[in-house]
Each structure stands twice: as structure tokens, then as C-alpha cells.
Amino acid sequence: MSGEFFIGQIFNGVSYAALLFLLAGGLSLIFGMMRIVNMTHGSYYLLGGYVALTVMWRGAPFVVAIVAAAIVIALIGIAEWNAFLKRLSGQELGQVLTTMGFALIFQDLGLVIWGGDPHTIRLPETLSGSWVVGELYFPVYRVFIVGVAIAVSLTLWLVLEKTRLGAMMRATVDDPEMARGVGINVFRISMGVFALGAMLASIAGVVAGGFVGVYPGADFEILPYAFVVVIVGGMGSLKGALVGSLMVGLLDNFGKALFPELSYFTLFAPMALILAVRPTGLFGRA
Amino acid sequence: METFIRRAPRAAALVAAVLLLALPPFVSSFMLSLMTQALVWAMLAMSLDLLLGYIGLASLGHAAYLALGAYSVGILTTRHGADFWTSLAVGIAVAALGAAVFGLVALRATGVYFLMITLALGMTVWGLANRWVSLTSGDNGIAGVPRPRGLPWDVSGALPFYYLVLVAFAVAFVVLWTVVHSPFGKTLVGIRESESRMRTLGYHVWLHKYIAFVIAGAAGGFAGVFWGYYNGFVSPADAELATSVEILLMVALGGRGTLFGPVLGAFVIVLLRNVVSIYTHRWLLILGAVYIGTIVYAPEGIIGMARDWLKARARAPLRPAPSP
Structure with a gap:
């Protein structure tokens, strides 16, 4: 195993982890605050990519596409939460089945509207190409993804830890009843967090469209990864989502490179074992 | 009226049993194939009901046992020419072993955490099916699984095979029925209602859950064996997350904690899927709904709805007439 191979794999793993963090960070907040098992999260990711594609086909630039996807998907998330999910708190089975129903409906609508062919989101000039360091190639776009993830995590962390809104959100995670008691509008906070989660998932979908593409089935392909990140890191913990993303991203990359025959196994089995030792995840609280 | 409520489910079950026995020789081959398929899924749904309905543990990885049973059949019959009994025994044993290992990990958690751990465990089986190409043929799956061999009568025809699956279904039903109506089964329900109380009463809660978990896994593998034989083809799709959720749907749709409910749910979903697919490509849209x-x-x-309806009917005459 050469040093180049090692660095290359680490870079790939970290950039995949960045994508996973965008997807799973919001899911983790939703989990932590509302205990909603959201099987639709992968659909937000896929639909985000599709919305961005549609906007870009009309000639809009990449940044506009990201914003458009974020807004549309956040609205879809709010609608779904308002109409169904908010009534299902504490009913895991009901949540799983309802959100799975939405996931299937979105999957089929995606197929009707955007067809079965894979698409790629065209990157702006500044983000294509690679930086060459010695023997190593670092695609600019992957560096960009890592940058986006760092920016998002920093923003989320600042908002959660340093602002009044963040304090209200943390209070809602810790004890919704007390939070309501001291006058926090738990309902509005929950809706906001759900929208935020859906928005981040859609951004992940747009960003992923630039290198893995947007295609039918991507929703259910990425969903287990997002869940694994959230549960290993601990529900509701941003730090956990970050560490979980890195672990999953690196394990996935090294697993595929070193043990192709066992690659998914080398990803999911250690995760299950961590959960066996710490059922609430690395940074989660029961 | 009271007797009517008590008798209605039995009468319905009896009618269903007679239909399952007597109808097949007279239906089209398409319908026969659907009924066979529905029986297999019914076995699977019943096995999950043991966990979901009787202990209250929602598993998101039950497709793993379907896959373990089906892959056992696929690998043994196509590469080693195994007969029915060998495939059956190995399929059940592998699934039971899988459940015995998974149970050690999963039963430390409850609620959402149990859902998530079983999801991760189920994905390990899916991952192996997908990537361990030398054993499982990966994405391509294993095709050409023959009809069961080594039975005293020939089951290569669709009708005899249906009756073989019906016998298997009856065995699975009787076994699970016995389990849930035994003192052991009553203890499981007790654990579902209040784990701490059962523990205080001196029951070994974990062991009860663990044994039930392994039985459910073994029964899932049993169904998987017949799925492999029925389909003639085994692929990673059998172990998918979507498959696990669909089994959950069958149990919930029919009515959990009843054994009959999951059977009903399985029949509804299988028939609906195949009949709707004739008329439209938008099956997923309907399934989502x-x-x-x-x-x-x-x-x-459905069973819960029927029960409420029967109770409401029984109560109706007792209600005093509104005074003018």
C-alpha cells in the first residue's frame, strides 16, 4: 500500500464524508428533536438534484439551482410534516410506514417527471478540473464539497451554541415539555428544524449530482448510509453526525478498495457493533 | 351477539382455509402463482408479527432472514444439486444462526434504537449479497433454482408446488400459533405491555426476547427457502431495506399481534401489486398511498377495524333510544 494510494483514499473518503454530513446532519437534528424516523430523507436528496437539474436546463447558474432546490424541498418537507408527521410522535412504526409511503410516491413521481435516465449536473468552470500535487490529483469539486460541509457545520454549530434561537432548539431537544413551559414555540421550532433537514438533504443532492449524478434509485441507495451516520454518531448530535460521516466515508472507501467482496459488510458490521456497545451512538443521549 | 363476535373470526378463518384448499385447481395459472407467492409472504409476515405484534419490537431488517433462506436454497441447489430436505434444513439453520448473532447485538436496544440497529444488521446481509460475488454472484443474483427434488411426490408442476407451499404455510402457522398461545407467548405479551413488571415478577426478559427473536428469524428463513424455490431466482433485492419495510407494512396493514392479520396483509399486498400492475405502471404510487x-x-x-366494527355492532342495540 503506497503513500499515494493512502492519501488518495483518505481524500476520497473525506469528500464522501462531507456529502454524507450534509445529508445526515439535518436528519440527526430531526431525529434528536422529534424522534421521527424519516425514510423520506433520501427522497429529499434525490428530488433536490432533480429540481436543480430542471432549473439549470432553463439556463440558471449552479448557485441559483442550489437555492431553488433548497426552497422547493424545504416546502415539501414542511407540507409533509404538517399534514402527517407531527401527529405521529412516539409511534415509530407509524412514522416508518408513513414516510416510506412518501418515499415511494416521490420515487415514482420522479420517474414520471424526469424519466429513468441518469443525469449529471454540469459544474461551473471554476469548480471543474483538478489540482495536481506531485503524483496526486485533487478534483477541485471534491475540495469544494468539503468546503461547503465545513461551512455548513460551522454555521450550524454557531447558531446552535451561540444564538438565542439555538438555545431554544437545544431546549426543545432536551425536554420539549419544559421548553413549552417556558414559552418556547416548540411547534414552530420543530417545523423549522424539519425544513432545515430537508433543505440540507436537497443541497447534498445537488452537490452529489455534480459527481455521482442524479438517477432513479439514488434515494434508497443513500438512505441507509444517512441512517447509519446518524445512529452511530448519536441522534441529535451534530458532533456525532460529523464523526459518523467521517467514519462511514472512510470505511466505505477503504472497504471498497481493500476488500471489494466484503465492502458493504466492512461498513455496516462495525456500525452494528458500535451500536451494540453504545445503543445511543457515540455522542447520543438516551 | 357476544357469540357472533367470538365466532365471526373463526368462521372467516375457516372459509379462508377452505378456499386455500379447494380453490387452486379451478383458478388460472396466473392466480395460482399469486396465491403461492402470497402464502410465502404470509409466512414471512407471520414470523415478523412474533416480534412486532407480540413483543412490540419493530425490526427494519427482517428481509435478511428471507435472503438467508433464499440464498441457501439458491447456492445449494444450483451448485451442489442439493435436495429439498437438505436445502430446507440448511436454510432454516443459517437464518436461525443469523438471528442468534443479530439478536445478541440488537436486543440491547428498544424503540427507535432497535429499529436502527436492525436496519444496520439487515444491511450487512444485503452488503454480502451484493458484494461477495464468489458466493452470491452479486448483482446478477442466482438464476435457475429448480423446483424441489427428493420429495416422495413430484412437485415440479405449479399445482403440486402450491400445495407444498400450503403445507409449509400450515406448519409455520401451527408452530407460531402454538408459540404465541403457550405460556412463553403470554410472557412475551407481558413483556410488550410492561418490561419492568415482568422483570420484577422474576421473568428472564432478555432470554424470552432472544428466543423469540431466533424463532422469528428461523421462521423467516423457512419462508425464504420457499421464496427461493418459488421464484427460481435469488438476488440482493430480497435483502433490501424496501423489502424489510414492505414486510412491516403487511403486518401493520393486516393487524399486528393476531397472526391472521399478517396473512391477510400479505395477500392484499401481493394481489394488489400484481393486479394493479396489469393496468398501470404506477404501482409504486399506489403502494405509497x-x-x-x-x-x-x-x-x-384490517383485523383491528373489523374488531371495532363488530364491537360497535354488538353495542348498538344496548344504546338507549333517544328521547323525543
Whole structure:
């Protein structure tokens, strides 16, 4: 195993982890605050990519596409939460089945509207190409993804830890009843967090469209990864989502490179074992 | 009226049993194939009901046992020419072993955490099916699984095979029925209602859960064996997350904690899928609506709805007439 191979794999793993963090960070907040098992999260990711594609086909630039996807998907998330999910708190089975129903409906609508062919989101000039360091190639776009993830995590962390809104959100995670008691509008906070989660998932979908593409089935392909990140890191913990993303991203990359025959196994089995030792995840609280 | 309530389910079950026995020689081959398929899924749904309905543990990885049973058949019959009994024994043993290992990990958690751990465990089986190409042929799956060999009568025809699956279904039903109506089964229900109380009473809660978990896994593998034989083809799709959720839907749609309910749910979904698919490509849209509709309109399932309806009918005459 050469040093180049090692660095290359680490870079790939970290950039995949960045994508996973965008997807799973919001899911983790939703989990932590509302205990909603959201099987639709992968659909937000896929639909985000599709919305961005549609906007870009009309000639809009990449940044506009990201914003458009974020807004549309956040609205879809709010609608779904308002109409169904908010009534299902504490009913895991009901949540799983309802959100799975939405996931299937979105999957089929995606197929009707955007067809079965894979698409790629065209990157702006500044983000294509690679930086060459010695023997190593670092695609600019992957560096960009890592940058986006760092920016998002920093923003989320600042908002959660340093602002009044963040304090209200943390209070809602810790004890919704007390939070309501001291006058926090738990309902509005929950809706906001759900929208935020859906928005981040859609951004992940747009960003992923630039290198893995947007295609039918991507929703259910990425969903287990997002869940694994959230549960290993601990529900509701941003730090956990970050560490979980890195672990999953690196394990996935090294697993595929070193043990192709066992690659998914080398990803999911250690995760299950961590959960066996710490059922609430690395940074989660029961 | 009271007797009517008590007798209605038995009468319905009896009618269903007679239909399952007597109808097949007279239906089209398409319908026969659907009934065979529905019986296999019914076995699977019943095995999950043991966990979901009787201990209250929602598993998101039950497709793993389906896959373990089906892959055992696929590998043994196509590469080693194994007969029915060998495939059956190995299929059940592998699934039971899988459940014995998974149970050690999963039963440390409850609620959402149990859902998530079983999801991760189920994905390990899916991952192996997908990537361990030398054993499982990966994405291509294993094709050409023959009909069962080594039985005293020939089951290569669709009708004899149906009756073989019906016998298997009856065995699975009787076994699970015995389990849930035994003192052991009553203890499981007790654990579902209050784990701490059962522990205080001196029951070994973990061991009860663990044994039930392994039985459910073994029964899932049993169904998987017949799925492999029925389909003639085994692929990673059998172990998918979507498959696990669909089994959950069958149990919830029919009515959990009843054994009959999951059978009903399995028949509804299998028949609906295949009949709807004739008329439209938008089956997933409809399935999605069924998922949501189940939770919104029938959270206790079809059996639960029927029970409420019967009770309401029974109570109606007792209500005093409104005074003018």
C-alpha cells in the first residue's frame, strides 16, 4: 500500500464524508428533536438534484439551482410534516410506514417527471478540473464539497451554541415539555428544524449530482448510509453526525478498495457493533 | 351477539382455509402463482408479527432472514444439486444462526434504537449479497433454482408446488400459533405491555426476547427457502431495506399481534401489486398511498377495524333510544 494510494483514499473518503454530513446532519437534528424516523430523507436528496437539474436546463447558474432546490424541498418537507408527521410522535412504526409511503410516491413521481435516465449536473468552470500535487490529483469539486460541509457545520454549530434561537432548539431537544413551559414555540421550532433537514438533504443532492449524478434509485441507495451516520454518531448530535460521516466515508472507501467482496459488510458490521456497545451512538443521549 | 363476535373470526378463518384448499385447481395459472407467492409472504409476515405484534419490537431488517433462506436454497441447489430436505434444513439453520448473532447485538436496544440497529444488521446481509460475488454472484443474483427434488411426490408442476407451499404455510402457522398461545407467548405479551413488571415478577426478559427473536428469524428463513424455490431466482433485492419495510407494512396493514392479520396483509399486498400492475405502471404510487392510508385510516390494521366494527355492532342495540 503506497503513500499515494493512502492519501488518495483518505481524500476520497473525506469528500464522501462531507456529502454524507450534509445529508445526515439535518436528519440527526430531526431525529434528536422529534424522534421521527424519516425514510423520506433520501427522497429529499434525490428530488433536490432533480429540481436543480430542471432549473439549470432553463439556463440558471449552479448557485441559483442550489437555492431553488433548497426552497422547493424545504416546502415539501414542511407540507409533509404538517399534514402527517407531527401527529405521529412516539409511534415509530407509524412514522416508518408513513414516510416510506412518501418515499415511494416521490420515487415514482420522479420517474414520471424526469424519466429513468441518469443525469449529471454540469459544474461551473471554476469548480471543474483538478489540482495536481506531485503524483496526486485533487478534483477541485471534491475540495469544494468539503468546503461547503465545513461551512455548513460551522454555521450550524454557531447558531446552535451561540444564538438565542439555538438555545431554544437545544431546549426543545432536551425536554420539549419544559421548553413549552417556558414559552418556547416548540411547534414552530420543530417545523423549522424539519425544513432545515430537508433543505440540507436537497443541497447534498445537488452537490452529489455534480459527481455521482442524479438517477432513479439514488434515494434508497443513500438512505441507509444517512441512517447509519446518524445512529452511530448519536441522534441529535451534530458532533456525532460529523464523526459518523467521517467514519462511514472512510470505511466505505477503504472497504471498497481493500476488500471489494466484503465492502458493504466492512461498513455496516462495525456500525452494528458500535451500536451494540453504545445503543445511543457515540455522542447520543438516551 | 357476544357469540357472533367470538365466532365471526373463526368462521372467516375457516372459509379462508377452505378456499386455500379447494380453490387452486379451478383458478388460472396466473392466480395460482399469486396465491403461492402470497402464502410465502404470509409466512414471512407471520414470523415478523412474533416480534412486532407480540413483543412490540419493530425490526427494519427482517428481509435478511428471507435472503438467508433464499440464498441457501439458491447456492445449494444450483451448485451442489442439493435436495429439498437438505436445502430446507440448511436454510432454516443459517437464518436461525443469523438471528442468534443479530439478536445478541440488537436486543440491547428498544424503540427507535432497535429499529436502527436492525436496519444496520439487515444491511450487512444485503452488503454480502451484493458484494461477495464468489458466493452470491452479486448483482446478477442466482438464476435457475429448480423446483424441489427428493420429495416422495413430484412437485415440479405449479399445482403440486402450491400445495407444498400450503403445507409449509400450515406448519409455520401451527408452530407460531402454538408459540404465541403457550405460556412463553403470554410472557412475551407481558413483556410488550410492561418490561419492568415482568422483570420484577422474576421473568428472564432478555432470554424470552432472544428466543423469540431466533424463532422469528428461523421462521423467516423457512419462508425464504420457499421464496427461493418459488421464484427460481435469488438476488440482493430480497435483502433490501424496501423489502424489510414492505414486510412491516403487511403486518401493520393486516393487524399486528393476531397472526391472521399478517396473512391477510400479505395477500392484499401481493394481489394488489400484481393486479394493479396489469393496468398501470404506477404501482409504486399506489403502494405509497397504501402505506400512508394504513397509518391514517387503519392504525390497528384490517383485523383491528373489523374488531371495532363488530364491537360497535354488538353495542348498538344496548344504546338507549333517544328521547323525543
